[in-house]
Amino acid sequence: MEPDSIVFGASGFIGRFLVAELLRRGSTVAAAVRGGGDALTAWLSGQEVPLDKLSVVRADITHPDLGLPPDALKEVRDVYNCAGRYAFGLSVEEARATNVTGALHVLDWAATRPGLRRLVHVSGYRVSGAGGGSPDYRRLGAYEASKVEGDAAVRAGARERGVPLSVANPSTVIGPGQFVGLASVVADLWRGRLPAVPGGRDVFVPVVDAAYLAAFLAGLPEQDGGRGEAYWLLDDRTPVLPELIKLLAAHTGVRAPRRTIPVGLLRRLPRALTRADPETLSFLSTDRYDTGPAEALAGRMGLRPPPVETALRTWADDLVATRFGTTTAPPRPYGYQRVAGTATWITGDRARPAHVLLHGLPLDSDSWREVADRLDGPVLTADLPGLGRSGPAHAPVTDWVAELLSGTETGARPVLVAHSLACVPAVRYAAAHPERVARLVLVAPAFLQAPSPWLSRTRAAALLLRRMSAPHLAATLGVPEGPAVAAAAADLSRPGQARRVVAALRAAHAVRHELRELLTRVNVPVEIVVGSADPLTVPVDRPVTTIAGAGHYPQLTHPDELAAALR
Template identity: 65%
Template sequence: MDAIVFGATGFIGRALVAELLRRGQRVAAAVRRDTLTPWLAAQGVDTAGLVVVSADITRPLTGLPGARDVYNAAARYAFGLSVPEARAVNVTGARNVLEWAATLPGLRRLVHVGGYRVSASAGDPDYARLGAYEASKLEGDRAVRARAGELGVPLSIANPSTVIGPGQYIGLAALVRDLWQGRLPAVPGGPGTFVPIVTIDYLARFLAEIPAAPPGEHHWVLDDDTPLLPELIRTVAEHMGVRAPRRTVPAALLRRLPRAITGAEPETLSFLSADRYPTASARALAAAAGLEMPPAADALRAWADHLVATRFGAASPGPTPYGFRDVAGSRTWVTGEARTPAHVLLHGLPMNAGLWTPLAARLPGPVLAPDLPGLGRSAPSARPVDVWLAGLLSPVRTRPVLVAHSLACGPALRFAAAHPERVSGLVLISPSFLQRPASRLARSGLAVPMLRRMSAARLAATLGLPETPEVAGAAADLRRPGVARRVVTALRADLAGRERSRALLDRVSVPVEIVVGSADPLTLGVAHPVTEIAGAGHYPQLTHPAQVARVLGRAPAAADPLTC
């Protein structure tokens, strides 16, 4: 084989395997359980050159295919490990990989993946002070260096900093999660704290280049231009539309305070340092290979989008593209096609754009589905929702069908009435202004604190829905600061504007179709076509998406470009 990768199912290892395969190499992936192959298939990687082999590096290695290049990306990366757990992989496992590599007659290079704090540390590994993870990585680093020298193994060590990218949900991700959920009152560390980053794509390309470079170099792989931690947090907060903490708490103080107060994992505190690192060799290798790091701020924003899309690893990311955009001066969560959608989908309460996932999968052509301002994952807007909607649709260059649900039917109706040339049709699903005086959510008499405490199961029962990922996402959003309060405010505003919407419905000039569930019928007659879906309630697009898709299939063509 050209290469064998130990730890091939890990965050770094699987990205490295994908990179090597894309370069046409023959790769053996040493794993304990094969979760790699389906992951590679999902990434669209050709696996013709891949061989998956079973290996347990905590034991002496035998029976593996030989390889020119050996990568050890295996590690136990977790906090709170016992010393035996951490040492089994990070020390014993690292030595076992090296001992096996030393037996290969055609070995070109052993690449050991360490850590930017590990190789920069002085003194003996202090398990009591550093914790099992970092101390074991430090011990393994020294053991590998010493034994490689004894055996004459051509060794290179890569010391990546905090690695970010799709699939990374630990480390710095925990800090971003606390920021997103409003649980980060202060930035840990001082104003000069430096927590450098490197993207997973860049790191994989860098690792793939090491064996062809001169041996003996050990590389600190990180972005020297990573913002200091307070600025890093501000960058992410501004992108997500949440408030960044203004205060910092020194790491020395965090070490003295109980974890129950700080919420900080003690083993992470050693990473809160102002230290800088010797990156000259890594920069030279990157320059020779033509590698360029993406700007740190851009990488952080893209990663933050992924973290929010996946609920920090708890859910599928859903339709792509996705991310935060500036709409009418506020940070808005948007999924789908922003310029040429065939359908624009506006959700009702207390949901978010995920409400449309089952339906969107059945619609022809691209869709655009935002979270309404102040709801779901979107930040609140200082401007009226009508201004926000006009801002959302200003880049659109098609005449889409505007599809709205419940409370969103009012703003959609007003936009269609004011700009009939911008839409080809209007579909109102369970329009609140034509139904009972308030939704089931409002009639239940829920207070804001109760909404914030709702589990996915409780919310599903309240709304009369099955417990689906879409409902779970809505429940998670309700726990974010301010969202539950804004849901209640929006319900009250909807009640106040119903007469206006009813009057406007008779004057709108674009084709209108109304869809309701048989268990949630209209209470007023209308002059427009009405489709009643048997067995559906207030959310037919979630419970009966195929039937709703058939209704939308009868709507006017939506992909005609604008002439303006």
């Protein structure tokens, strides 16, 4: 079956969302990509998108013929140009090759389709309609100037050739997989590296949800009957930038900056100090945009954008889940939830978990990922208050565990698994709520083992932890390098994190004798798992499983054996 639609730039962020939307609607789609299409098809499969009507074709819009055979894709009715170089620091030649010349090549190719219904050109909210001619590349920068020039050139070319054109002007597009633009501000906020909000108090950086944008683009050819129509696609209800940052800070449990830095001052400060690309500063504007035509057309399509604050929080969860694009996100659900007043990072469903896994120091709940993948039934993990990705504690950790597990449905009794430090609140919870726990498993329970050498360190311990690289941390813990250790090292570099780790370690040591006595009064089945290189130093009247060759972190070194012990 010949494709009826083609998407140029199909492997890009907007392009892949559009391909997914078209396929879900039953269109036959040609996805035009420069390289191979494996990454695109893998992403579509992960979204459970049917692929039976998808064709992947190699194309390069910088070539006049797009790299396509002359007689190929004659049945295409709808042409979408989502291709473009969205990057700063480009040379003028690099930017123009795709954003101007390439856009005109797509226009020329579309004009030769005998049954063309519409060309949809994706422009930008800051550049569309900004004027034609020769924009000031020195003042605007290569990216924005090339987009301004390309927008005007495509409009003029479509008028001359009678090509039915629709122009979409999306603002900052947010959704899973978006790691550029505003995402860098969110990353700095989360890492504690945003001392002030860039721009003034009224700066407006509007956003639009990726799935909503894709649905709008997919409906344009059928709904837009005019020529050269332009639609500003952005959510007018987006909070001004200081309020947007405050919203995300509250959601993720970090401190929002109280000061702003005017754009004029940012332009004069050294880039080494601001870490802001000069080309991005023009986006720090108080301008507003005419969204009326887009909203009216969306209404005729039956589309409504998701609440913008919900979309922003969900996007922040996606950013943190992938460590801002450096790793793969776990299966959903995941994200921040309020537990005992703490912005808590949670992975899994709180309703009916078969296992609840609590991490030790200095790791976070990602340290359980390989074990969780080997367990049967739903697994719930969470970063402890003040540790990992969670915000600072607002209540005792025992209260936090009680509220975390209060979300389980009546009658659900999970296996509660705790590692090292987490054994303290786990034992207390099991002793207080035996009716809520099927079994308690203590992995490397520190209160039954030799004291950590870190207890003899001074305040310099926190400074040392904060500066540890992933290889150094792995060597210190006696575990191989891997994603969990890299995540822990990144967490420790956040403000206050290393200090809280040392404080938690000392607090746990202070209650060692209390916990040993409390363990004797726990009225649920208790099992203990240790590594042969990290044995118990206190005899206990509970079953003990020893994993040969393991140390204090069997979840990282021996996940198969630990999962077997938990099962």
